Amino acid sequence: MAKDAGLGLETELTLALPGGGGGDPNGSMETKQKKRVFYEFSGEESTKVAIKNQVVGWPPVCSYRLKNSFSGEEGTKIYVKVSMDGAPFLRKIDLSTHEDYSGLLMALEKLFGCYGIGERDNSEYIPIYEDKDGDWMLVGDVPWQMFSGSCKRLRIMKRLDAKGIKLHAEDLLKGISMEA
Amino acid sequence: MLNYFPEEVLEHVFDFLTSHRDRNAVSLVCKSWYAVERFSREKVFIGNCYTISPERLIARFPRVRSLTLKGKPHFADFNLVPHDWGGYVQPWIESMAKAGVNLEELRLKRMLVSDESLDLLANFFPNFKSLVLVSCDGFSTDGLAAIASNCRFLRELDLQENEIEDRRGQWLSCFPDSCTSLVSLNFACLKGEVNLLSLERLVARCRNLRSLRVNHAVPLDALQRILAQAPQLVDLGIGSFVHDPDSEIYNKIETGMQKCTSITSLSGFLDVTARCLPAVYTICRHLTSLNLSYAPGIYSDELVKLICHCNKLERLLVLDTIGDKGLGVVASTCKELQELRVFPSDLYGVGNAAVTEEGLVAISAGCRKLNSILYFCEQMTNAALIMVAKNCPNFIRFRLATFNPTAPDAVTMQPLDEGFGAIVKSCKGLKRLSVSGLLTDQVFLYMGRYAKQLEMLSIAFAGDSDKGMLYVLNGCKKLKKLEIRDSPFGNAALLADMGKYETMRSLWMSSCEVTLGACKTLAQKMPRLNVEVINESDQMEASVDDKHKVEKMYLYRTLVGPRKDAPDFVWTL
Numbered sequence: 001m002a003k004d005a006g007l008g009l010e011t012e013l014t015l016a017l018p019g020g021g022g023g024d025p026n027g028s029m030e031t032k033q034k035k036r037v038f039y040e041f042s043g044e045e046s047t048k049v050a051i052k053n054q055v056v057g058w059p060p061v062c063s064y065r066l067k068n069s070f071s072g073e074e075g076t077k078i079y080v081k082v083s084m085d086g087a088p089f090l091r092k093i094d095l096s097t098h099e100d101y102s103g104l105l106m107a108l109e110k111l112f113g114c115y116g117i118g119e120r121d122n123s124e125y126i127p128i129y130e131d132k133d134g135d136w137m138l139v140g141d142v143p144w145q146m147f148s149g150s151c152k153r154l155r156i157m158k159r160l161d162a163k164g165i166k167l168h169a170e171d172l173l174k175g176i177s178m179e180a
Numbered sequence: 181m182l183n184y185f186p187e188e189v190l191e192h193v194f195d196f197l198t199s200h201r202d203r204n205a206v207s208l209v210c211k212s213w214y215a216v217e218r219f220s221r222e223k224v225f226i227g228n229c230y231t232i233s234p235e236r237l238i239a240r241f242p243r244v245r246s247l248t249l250k251g252k253p254h255f256a257d258f259n260l261v262p263h264d265w266g267g268y269v270q271p272w273i274e275s276m277a278k279a280g281v282n283l284e285e286l287r288l289k290r291m292l293v294s295d296e297s298l299d300l301l302a303n304f305f306p307n308f309k310s311l312v313l314v315s316c317d318g319f320s321t322d323g324l325a326a327i328a329s330n331c332r333f334l335r336e337l338d339l340q341e342n343e344i345e346d347r348r349g350q351w352l353s354c355f356p357d358s359c360t361s362l363v364s365l366n367f368a369c370l371k372g373e374v375n376l377l378s379l380e381r382l383v384a385r386c387r388n389l390r391s392l393r394v395n396h397a398v399p400l401d402a403l404q405r406i407l408a409q410a411p412q413l414v415d416l417g418i419g420s421f422v423h424d425p426d427s428e429i430y431n432k433i434e435t436g437m438q439k440c441t442s443i444t445s446l447s448g449f450l451d452v453t454a455r456c457l458p459a460v461y462t463i464c465r466h467l468t469s470l471n472l473s474y475a476p477g478i479y480s481d482e483l484v485k486l487i488c489h490c491n492k493l494e495r496l497l498v499l500d501t502i503g504d505k506g507l508g509v510v511a512s513t514c515k516e517l518q519e520l521r522v523f524p525s526d527l528y529g530v531g532n533a534a535v536t537e538e539g540l541v542a543i544s545a546g547c548r549k550l551n552s553i554l555y556f557c558e559q560m561t562n563a564a565l566i567m568v569a570k571n572c573p574n575f576i577r578f579r580l581a582t583f584n585p586t587a588p589d590a591v592t593m594q595p596l597d598e599g600f601g602a603i604v605k606s607c608k609g610l611k612r613l614s615v616s617g618l619l620t621d622q623v624f625l626y627m628g629r630y631a632k633q634l635e636m637l638s639i640a641f642a643g644d645s646d647k648g649m650l651y652v653l654n655g656c657k658k659l660k661k662l663e664i665r666d667s668p669f670g671n672a673a674l675l676a677d678m679g680k681y682e683t684m685r686s687l688w689m690s691s692c693e694v695t696l697g698a699c700k701t702l703a704q705k706m707p708r709l710n711v712e713v714i715n716e717s718d719q720m721e722a723s724v725d726d727k728h729k730v731e732k733m734y735l736y737r738t739l740v741g742p743r744k745d746a747p748d749f750v751w752t753l
Contacts, residue, residue, distance in 0.1 A: 057258030057665070058640065059524055059556055059581045060614075064315065064341040064369070069474045069499070069523065097477070099422070103453070110481075 078148060084112045084125075084156040095148040101140055108156065117156055126162060129154045190216045200225040222246060227685050229267055229291065230710065233740045234275035245284045246310075247272070251291035253688050253734055254638075255663055257315065260690060260732070262716060264747050267291040270300075271745075277304035285310040285336075292316070298323030302330035309361075310336035320345035321372065328354035336364040338391075346372030353378040362386040366393035368417045368448060368474075376402045384409040393417025396450040401429045407436040415469075416440070418448035425455045434459040447471035447497075454482040464489035468516075471497040473523045484509045494518045499525040500534045500556060507539035511546025519552040524583070534583070537564035537590070544571035552577040559590035560617055565599025569606035578603055579614035585641040585666075588618040595619055601626035604634075614638035624648035628655020636661040649673035653680050663688040671698035678706050686736040697726030699733055703753035710742055711735045711753045 078095040091111050098104045108127065109115050117125045127139040131150045139147070139154070194217055197203050207217040223246040226232060238244065251267020269291045276283050283305040293316045301308060308331045321344065327337065328351055352367075352374045362382070367374070374397055383389060383406050391414060392406070398419035407413070423430050433456075443463045452475055464470075467490050472478060476499060478486070483498065484506045490496075493514040500522050502510070510517065520543060522535055537560045544550065544567065551574045560582055589596055596617040604610060604627050611633055615623065619642035627634065628651035635658055643649065649669040652659070653676065662684065670693030681687055681702075696713065703711035714732035715724075742752040 055585065057255070057260050058585050059527070059583055060258045060638075060640070061524060061527070061556070062257035062315065062341065063259055064343065065473075065523065066527070068369075069476060069525075099451075106455075 078151075080129075080151055080153050082108065082111065082154040082156065084114075085158045085161065087112060093154070095151060098148075100144050101147075104139075108154070112156065114156075124159055125156050126159050127154060127156050187212075187216050191220045194220055198223075219243060223285075224248070226250070228736050228738075229269075229272070230736065230740075230743050231685075231738050234272045235279075236740070238275060238279045238281060242279075243282075244276075245282055246287075247276075247283065247285070248287040248289075249291060250289045251316075253663065253686060254290075254661070255665065255688055255690070256290055260665065261734075262714065262747075262749065263317075264292070265714070265750060266743065266745055266747070268745060269293050270297045273297050273300045273304075281305075282307055284308060285312075287312040287314075288316055289314040290316065292318040293323070294318050295320055295323035295326070299326040302326040307333060309333050310338075312336065312338040312340070313342050314340040315342065317343035321347045321349050321351045321370070324367075325349050325351035325354040328352065328359075329356070332359070333361050334359065335361050337362070338364055338366045339369055340366065342369050344370055346370065348372055350375050350378070352382065355382050357381075357385070360385045360387065363388050364391040364415075365389065366391065366417060368393040368395050368419070368450070370395040370397075373397045380405055380409065387412075389413065391415035391445075393447060394419040396420050399423075400433060400456070404429060404433045404436050407433075407440060411439045412442055413440060414442050415445040416443050416447070418446070418450075420451040421449050421456055422451050422453045423456055425453070425458075430456060430459060434462070438462050441466065443467070445469040447474075449475035449478060452477040454478055457482055457486055461486070461489045466492065468492055469495040471495075473497040473499055473521065475499070476501070476525055480506055488513055490514060492516055495520075497521040497523070499523050501525045502535070502539075504535055504539035504542065507535060508542045508546075511542045514547060516549060517543075517547040518549050520547070520550065521554040522556055523554075524556040534558040537561045540564060541567050541571075544568040548572065549574070551575055554579040554581075554614075556581045556583070558583055559587060560596060560599065561589045561591050562594065562596055562599035562602075563589075563591070565596065566602040569599075569602035573606045573608070575603065575607040575610055577612040578607065578610060579612070579638070581614065581616045585616060586618045587616075595622070597622040597626070601630075604631040609633055612636040615642060616640065620644050621648040621651070624651040627652050631656050633658055635659060637663070639664045639667055641666045643667045643669060646670055646673035646676075650676055653677055659683075660685045662686075664690070664692060666691040668693055670694055674698050675702060678702055681706065681709055681735060682737050684737065686734065688732075688734050689730075690732040692729075694730050694733060695726060696724060696728045696730050699730055699735075700726065700753050702735070707741075708737055708739070709735050710738050712746070713751045713753060714749060715751065716749050 079092050080095060081090050082093050083090045093107060093111065095104070098107065105117055105127070108117055114125065116123060117127055128136050129139055129147070129151045130153045131137050132152065190213065194203070194206060197206060200223065203217060203221060207214045218240050220243070221241045222243060224237065224241055224244050225248045226237070227250050229249045229251050249269065249272065252261050252265055255261060256265070267290060269288055277300055284307050286301065293313060298319055301311070311327060327334065355378070359382070374395065376398065379398065380402065383392065389410055390412070392410065393415070394403070394417060396419050400421055400423045403418060437459055440463060444466055446460065446463065446467055446469070449472060454477065457478070464486060470490060470493055472483065480501050480503050483502050487506070487510055491513050494516050496510065496514065496517060496519070502522065524534065526534070535557050537557065540555055540557070541564045548571065550572045553575065557580070560580065588594060597620055600615050600619070600623045604613070610631055613631065613634060615638070621644045624643060627637070634656045637652065637656070637659065646669055649664070650673050652662070653673070669689065674694050675698055699711050699713055703709065712734045713730050714734065717731070746752055
């Protein structure tokens with residue numbers, strides 16, 4: 001978001017403050033709105049990723065903490081939509097915060113307040129996902145990393161809707177037993 | 181007459197003075213006290229490594245055994261200071277080595293440390309016992325290997341939040357079998373692998389080990405074996421806490437934890453499976469310090485469940501995933517709480533819940549012993565701050581940061597002047613303050629009037645005019661460090677009371693209204709100040725206009741004039 005060219009700031013991107021602030025009578029908002037885009041350098045490639053609405057050094061978190069206290073690497077959050085049959089609205093979940101299928105399933109169970117998703121014997125629900133090719137796949141067939149890299153969205157499907165498809169108990173989430 | 185006390189008696193009395201401030205005061209009484217004090221001083225604290233030279237330090241305190249040095253200005257933490265601005269430890273180590281100083285302890289903060297420095301340290305000081313590095317960089321695991329190999333009496337190796345290059349050199353294996361003296365080992369910030377067997381053996385033979393903080397590469401099963409060898413630990417930093425909670429290893433950890441009845445400080449959980457957390461519940465009831473601020477894998481629910489067991493907690497560091505509700509639980513559980521830090525977990529605006537003023541108010545109502553807070557929040561209100569001020573008049577450190585740096589009162593849309601005003605008025609012992617949010621000159625008027633004990637003040641995106649800065653400079657008599665960014669303070673404020681800066685350690689001003697000309701004037705009139713202008717832009721012409729606004733200025737008092745190691749982009753005027 002660049003400000004008006006009339007300010008002559010060709011080499012510098014500036015962003016207006018989110019919310020703008022209020023109650024300033026003196027018009028010195030100009031100074032306060034002087035911002036610079038925050039650049040994040042990732043490793044040797046030095047790719048600059050502008051992070052929206054950020055100012056250099058704000059919030060004042062020390063650089064070590066910036067690099068180390070967030071799950072996964074900065075900018076590689078993998079948010080996917082999750083729909084559950086019968087629920088009136090969808091949710092979103094960040095795949096990068098999990099390292100295996102059991103973590104994901106626990107999170108899904110929490111999200112929708114229902115238990116036993118994909119369990120062997122008592123699975124009223126089956127988790128499926130849409131992959132990069134647009135195909136709907138059963139969760140658990142492939143290794144976790146492969147899954148999290150190709151999953152575009154999740155759906156927690158009622159088993160009844162899968163009639164006609166023979167799913168043996170051992171098929172369901174064999175990926176989980178592989179991980180354990 | 182005190183003058184006729186024999187020196188030995190004076191020296192013996194001075195032995196009881198542990199704080200460097202007391203010793204500094206004592207040395208000013210008279211010449212003989214100065215002389216006795218300087219020969220007996222063993223611990224020296226230098227808050228700014230450029231205030232004095234190593235040679236002069238050694239000349240005054242020839243018996244120094246412990247040295248604490250701080251380098252870069254505080255705002256370097258937030259990427260506002262170029263990496264190679266300065267703060268090298270090498271000249272200090274070289275001088276001490278040359279002078280034959282019997283150095284036993286070195287504590288550095290925000291300094292540039294090289295492997296060469298560490299090598300010198302390891303080889304020239306036979307009694308070296310303790311190395312503490314905080315927020316330093318420039319060195320690698322090779323330097324650590326030198327320390328491990330050569331410091332025969334090493335008691336403490338404490339690495340906090342440093343950027344350390346991993347050379348995969350098995351530095352931990354360099355501790356010889358004869359090394360049994362370790363009391364404290366903290367390598368949580370290391371990125372690479374460590375030799376687990378070496379670590380286990382090291383822990384097994386260091387029977388006095390009290391503090392151990394490992395990095396993410398130490399898995400749960402290794403931790404279990406380590407704890408079995410060191411049930412005497414007082415401070416534990418867990419690396420990876422990932423495992424199947426239904427496994428044998430998990431059961432062993434649980435029983436192992438039960439034997440560690442001395443642990444009062446817990447941190448880490450750099451990788452964590454939340455369902456494994458119940459294993460630590462047993463040590464929670466003894467904990468006085470808990471740092472989960474590097475554990476984003478622990479969600480709010482599990483966090484709260486854990487904290488419910490920690491009713492002796494005095495110090496808590498968490499991420500804002502704890503939420504206002506979680507803080508409510510802290511307020512009702514942790515009645516002994518003195519220090520709280522709540523860090524942001526989500527800087528990329530993807531919408532994770534943060535904390536608000538409600539959490540802070542709840543804490544202040546429940547934890548009446550609170551004296552130190554660092555709080556990153558979504559929003560704040562004057563009403564909340566006024567309530568906090570009323571509940572907790574004992575704050576020594578109060579630091580607030582709203583995600584939007586100029587956010588007004590979330591309810592009234594007014595500036596937060598009244599709220600912070602209440603804080604400084606109520607907390608008469610306040611020594612450190614960081615303000616945030618929409619603020620006018622009024623808040624600084626309050627600071628000048630009430631914050632009489634204030635020593636360090638951080639200002640960002642605040643104030644309307646020079647008056648704001650002047651209120652602070654005139655009123656805060658004990659001010660030592662002032663750091664200001666992106667605020668409309670200019671030359672009039674900077675030059676009004678130049679003598680004030682000699683009573684302070686340093687002043688930082690960036691993205692303010694101060695011009696080069698004013699900085700030059702100040703530098704000229706005050707020879708005992710170093711006025712540095714940091715100019716990183718490419719347009720570095722020799723004749724930059726005096727009317728040009730200065731991007732970054734850092735000034736500090738010094739006894740040794742301009743430093744000789746300043747890089748090209750730093751002009752000492």
